[in-house]
Amino acid sequence: MNSTNITKATSHITQNESLIFERSQTGRKGYRLPPLDVEETPLDEIVPASLRRDDDLEGVPEVSEVDVVRHFTRISTWNYSIDLGMYPLGSCTMKYNSRLNEKVARIAGFANLHPLTPEEDAQGALQLIYELQESLSEITGLSGISLQPAAGAHGEMTGVMIIRAFIDARDGAGASANRRTMLIPDSAHGTNPASANLSGFTVKTIRSTADGFTDLDHLRELCAHGDVAGLMLTNPNTLGLFEKNIKEICQIVHDAGGLVYMDGANMNALVGVARPGDMGVDVIHLNLHKTFSTPHGGGGPGCGPCCCTKELEPFLPVPRVVKDGDKFRLDSSRPQSIGRVKAFFGNFGMMVRALAYIQTHGPDGLREATEAAVLNARYVAQGLVSDYDKPFEAQPMHEVVFTDKRQSRKGVHTLDIAKRLIDYGFHPMTIYFPLIVQGAMLIEPTESVGRAELDQFIEAMRSIAREALEDPETVLNAPHSTRIGRLDEAAAARRPVLRWKPKEAASAA
Amino acid sequence: MNSTNITKATSHITQNESLIFERSQTGRKGYRLPPLDVEETPLDEIVPASLRRDDDLEGVPEVSEVDVVRHFTRISTWNYSIDLGMYPLGSCTMKYNSRLNEKVARIAGFANLHPLTPEEDAQGALQLIYELQESLSEITGLSGISLQPAAGAHGEMTGVMIIRAFIDARDGAGASANRRTMLIPDSAHGTNPASANLSGFTVKTIRSTADGFTDLDHLRELCAHGDVAGLMLTNPNTLGLFEKNIKEICQIVHDAGGLVYMDGANMNALVGVARPGDMGVDVIHLNLHKTFSTPHGGGGPGCGPCCCTKELEPFLPVPRVVKDGDKFRLDSSRPQSIGRVKAFFGNFGMMVRALAYIQTHGPDGLREATEAAVLNARYVAQGLVSDYDKPFEAQPMHEVVFTDKRQSRKGVHTLDIAKRLIDYGFHPMTIYFPLIVQGAMLIEPTESVGRAELDQFIEAMRSIAREALEDPETVLNAPHSTRIGRLDEAAAARRPVLRWKPKEAASAA
């Protein structure tokens, strides 16, 4: 497989490592506690034996600190990561995660602050939350902000529930009962319909036009029935295209008595350039773990602030952080609120990082990042158009979608191209999303990649396109450079093994 | 090469990375400073142009923070390290480096403390130094401690100079001029003779006996000439054997009017079990970056405390840290001192770590570590004796030496075995040291390795022994699993390229 075109990566030796349970040895210890410094109370006086644990934590590993360090250091080397290079997962905005942000999030005054601390003893944290709200409000052009949601989908649920609460209040329980339809484009992310469903809405799907935009006629048609509570729109949409008719779209929905929810996952294309609030959007969520660079951490934590118009503010989750003179406090007495969506105040640690990101960039830097992100996507789009099918004419914003149309003639599909990209040293792009594009490859370089690496990426993709013609087997069997090959996911789902079991037990099962 | 016996490692994809100078792009910036907040002074008024830099730092890289992070993260993955597994470099004591020690060394009150701070404002640091001195004194059985030397060799130089100063004081300038011979076993580490030379001594080499100990007869013979200032002995010696005649050896040297210096690099075999001070040793250095686990850092920093008898204390470097009542202060008025060997007080940050190591282990833990280290070495010795030539009968302490005698018959030498070990996922042992053992392989597992990995190591070595017989080519061409193969070191030394130069310049040169 050693294609001479592979300039970014080379195979090298890495350590094997078993499951920690397989490493465990009776009697090993990885911890030490200070000696108990109070008189012991007989355990039975504390909790009767019948309510106490009696299995001596059978099966929980016994390892030394050294075992733990080597275990996780070793397995960590099996991961690709932003710090190792370009991570062009479309829709995920895998940008550089600054270590400065990690440092400030760990300041003892933040890390050791208990969420139930009386307000007067937590003014610094409340002020930080308030200042972040102000910045996000300025960036989105929407005045009402709740930082409580823990991720994007959580923010969606919050926003959609706000729409529902607003309509209930506006139309009254009776009438509003007939407004339970949420319109969602067929290109939307799966969390959108799922969140709508969680809020008790019936989802109706809007077609996209051949050129990748929301189909206005279909929208009008769906809006005609008087049952529309709202529209959930991603902008730029998941094809990386800015919905140029956004104002008209909002108008249509508003005229039909609905509200417009914008999925802000793609805000990295807009920060400092355009504001959802100015487009007629009523409510939006942001992904601080995308646009504002809080680390994705292999699957979270995130933070999905919900931002809405003044009109919708009364419905935001409680408690809200408000400013009284020069003091900050929690406001929970908001009768119209949809209620609480998470214990305490959301993922505070992510808020610290996001504010650090905003302060480090400043207004110019925020816009500069947006420009660089869009420019990088354009550059890639132009570099690949000669070798891959680009299903949409329009110029992409921060991400661009291609398909495997040409390669599939030779039996090489998107999955194969993605796997082969691994051999070239890149994390693959997002594949098979959005669903409406057959064999979609959604590429989002973000602003955190330099030209040299973009060129390597383009060269790698072109080289794969050549291989697809000249040597499809190599692509179909990729990756060739990794510790393990493609895993049999079907078999894994058929007989799921979701936890380790001791040998005997395992075979017994 | 994919030997089925390789259980510890597998090849996986890793990132390539050029030199930072090759990554550099005009206009990239990786830093930001606060704006200058004082009135600017015209530069010419500060320093005339003729004394100012005028090359605009031509050639120094211009990169973004992201470039720097990816650059070093990538190249770091090309290193083997303790956190990845066993690192059996004989004589180097590559044991686990606790992160706890790193954390305490970074406490602002230590990291931000300027060395020229008046004593009264640095009491914490002085106390820490004092407490470490006390612990090391207890561990070595020697009362005089200086933490000033920055590494082992530095400690050797200090110790040998102390011997010289003592003899000058004892015998008077005239007589002492005839005592300029330092005896050093042929098995000693190269720093020993180099340090002796740096102190103006003539080195005479003592033979080792066939069974790996200092040759007493030869020692007596060399001591007969009345010119002996001292002996530099490593114990356990570099063959991993405890010099059982140590008391007699010291006696012989003392009777001849000399002093005994012990190289303490191998103290990991003795801590909590035996004390050099009790053996008749006059002065010794320790390697905190070995025995006391301060991280080796790819080549330092170290800390090489010099420990000596009461008699030699007056000659220790200045300043010394002493205790007056409950205050700590620097004592510089020591007329007989050899002087200062380093600016300020030595590598303080390493002292913080070493004290943390001592406090974490406690007396029991220190002894337990020694037992575990020696046991691991014994276990390996026993595991390999069937397949490799073990030149010495005696039971090893914390490290054991083998040779390539049997394998070399097939043309496979120590270097080849070491390189092949890399394919098996291990860092090779120390090779060709000590020099007196032809094709030496010096193996020091330390206490930081579990049995399972020791077994893997033994199995790997045995497997290589088999390969040496059945498939020598594989061994001779190893490693096969790494990014690069064996480098041509001879050519590199013939036409040394010791720095990057811009293309033109490079070719011009």
Place this chain on the structure above:
Amino acid sequence: MRYIPNSPEERAEMLKTVGLNSAEELFDSIPIGLRIREQLKTPPAISEMELIAGFEELAARNTAAHRPSFLGAGAYSHYSPTIVDHLISRSEFFTAYTPYQPEISQGTLQAIFEFQTLICQLTGMDVANASMYDGSTALAEAVLMAERVTRRKKVITSAAVHPEYLEVADTYVQHYGIELKLAETDAQTGLISAEGLNELDEQTAALVVQSPNFFGCVEDVRALAERAHAVGALLIVAVTESISFGFLRSPGACGADIVVAEGQSFGVPVSFGGPFVGLFATRDKYARQLPGRLVGEAFDKQGRRGFVLTLATREQHIRREKATSNICTNEGLIALAATIYMETMGRCGLQEVAEQCAQKAAYAARSIARLENFSLPYSAPRFNEFVVRAPIEAKELLSRLGMEKNITGGLALSRYYKDRPNDFLVCATETNSRKEIDALVAGLESIAS
């Protein structure tokens, strides 16, 4: 901007390459009218030095962060070994995405598989997912799952569940026609009351209890499981203090059907309430009803073992509105921290730390009970939290304790229960030294007298 590799010069060249004359043209697809003319009014760009100074200043205003504290109630101060934060900070973990490409994500996948296993072991359940946002949302999802499993709409929840968890559950279920009925707490024992349980009937989807409950009392989970199962309802057990798993009989061993918990106690800082990590475990038979991500074992063509995201057909990206949940990004890195904590403490440590918490709390409770005019209203056994009834208003008492003695003495229950002015909740962990506990007791005494 130092985080953007391409210099202005390079970007100018790239613009040319893509045929544009200015950066502004990158946004031509956005109608002019929608583009903002002037700069954002966000704070000006500052250097690292200035930023750290500013955040240090803010943090310093969180005066409570540096005091001895006896606050628990859903967020617990435990000691986290240094290696936990070190290991999660490895770039390879911390700057990776959700493991969509198993060949280059085995580190994350194996860690999650170990996490799932450990959660099963501690909860005594068969299967656990890759994490939820936190304990409160995990509970809400558990209620929704119970509805899916039983197709019943009525849910009885103990009133002694964390009040904020109840609020979150309310929010989540409000549009599902699920009615949450509160089962009152027995004023004497502090446990769910017999009357409350009488609400259980054939329409009941689930009985929800927390143990140790919000007042620190340990419920008899086995008995409750029997009651629930008797009417075909599921028993959902919520745990806010996961350290208790090292000491109390596991919910699984007591017959629970779904166990949800807050995993913050496993080496995660209280960090003003987040990020935390929700634990979610159930029985094998309900595995396909689980919300969230699952990692399973898989093999490649050569039979090499690896791990993959599996049973994805439950999830939103495939099932869309029919998914078992809308959750996508969860709390991966926090789950990793919890995994490292659990493995470092290990079989012995998890039990020793739990026992120390119980011992410290027992000592604290005993000492406070001795104080004149102070009492402990509840008789049930407790783990590391307990309610104290003070002679004066707890809010006042505690704020004076903070100001005068520099101790955060606990949580005034009036924050959630207006009708309990004098009660407060005290929590003790292995981090509270005897000295701190004695100071708390002395402080309470001196202020109340």
Place this chain on the structure above:
Amino acid sequence: MRYIPNSPEERAEMLKTVGLNSAEELFDSIPIGLRIREQLKTPPAISEMELIAGFEELAARNTAAHRPSFLGAGAYSHYSPTIVDHLISRSEFFTAYTPYQPEISQGTLQAIFEFQTLICQLTGMDVANASMYDGSTALAEAVLMAERVTRRKKVITSAAVHPEYLEVADTYVQHYGIELKLAETDAQTGLISAEGLNELDEQTAALVVQSPNFFGCVEDVRALAERAHAVGALLIVAVTESISFGFLRSPGACGADIVVAEGQSFGVPVSFGGPFVGLFATRDKYARQLPGRLVGEAFDKQGRRGFVLTLATREQHIRREKATSNICTNEGLIALAATIYMETMGRCGLQEVAEQCAQKAAYAARSIARLENFSLPYSAPRFNEFVVRAPIEAKELLSRLGMEKNITGGLALSRYYKDRPNDFLVCATETNSRKEIDALVAGLESIAS
């Protein structure tokens, strides 16, 4: 002991395997009489929690560590970007040994090669080694090297070299028959005096100067090089404040033969004096006389580029007593930190930070000079340090400044020069805000009046 993987049980089994009955038997080769009977009297084992608390307490007693400080004199407080400490803390760098096995040490080797290159660029020299212990030992080794190169025994050193560097040089050369002659400092300019230079003769191995010198004055290195070369002596230039390389003409450009420097300013904390990193650079023609390690470019059979330790024949492990130095372990990790710092600051940053230091010092000097009864004795140009002559005893003045104003105002020269009671050395860097400088000036004024 949690750092020891093998449990007591496992160790007992291993003892059996090697045919022993007890751990004590492991030490049979040590005569009984030499084995200690009772336990060591070192401090008892404590937990992480206790240890951190104890060290925090010690650190808190270093009262000066948290004040604004104007101390320089060989250790400088500069801002170090967060990524420096993060990157050197990667296990792969930080728990690796000296790169003896190039195939699995390329990370360290490439970093050192970049370090050597950067040091050459900044000093203006041809070749630099992989680091020395610190600036003081680097200077001592430079003197020894000059003797090797010239075979001459007399060395003239400026009296304005850091006093501790001079002491260290004395210690190192005392047994080599090298005589160090001090060249006095001109009382008016603060530079090496004409008389001092007259000592230069055909027996002189080297002229040693520091620039900026200990008093902060910038020497005319080019002129000094000419004087030294005129008698066939080498010019050794020592630099304690490496940030000055970003502002001052490089010693190489001025004709220096050996440049030694303290690299601590490059992102390394002052840490009570160490670990620091010594820089050592010279001309190509002297490369084989260099002390310490060198990394060079090399290629494998397939022509792939890599890096290796080279020219080892100079070193102790091969040459033993004939080696160019006894140094083995050097300051690898600190050299790495300096490398990351230099690359992060880069071409612009290294100049900007240097200029800011010069500007802050100029402002501070100007402001202090205005104070009644205070004067600046030296007329020569300065970088970021300067001597102030106070109306009262400097030691007294500074200790009151510390106690009353919480400012560390600088170094009383009486620490090294008993005959200069009223002089003190002030250093300003980019970390000293105008507010701090103004407070210093105001403080001096109020205390002295």
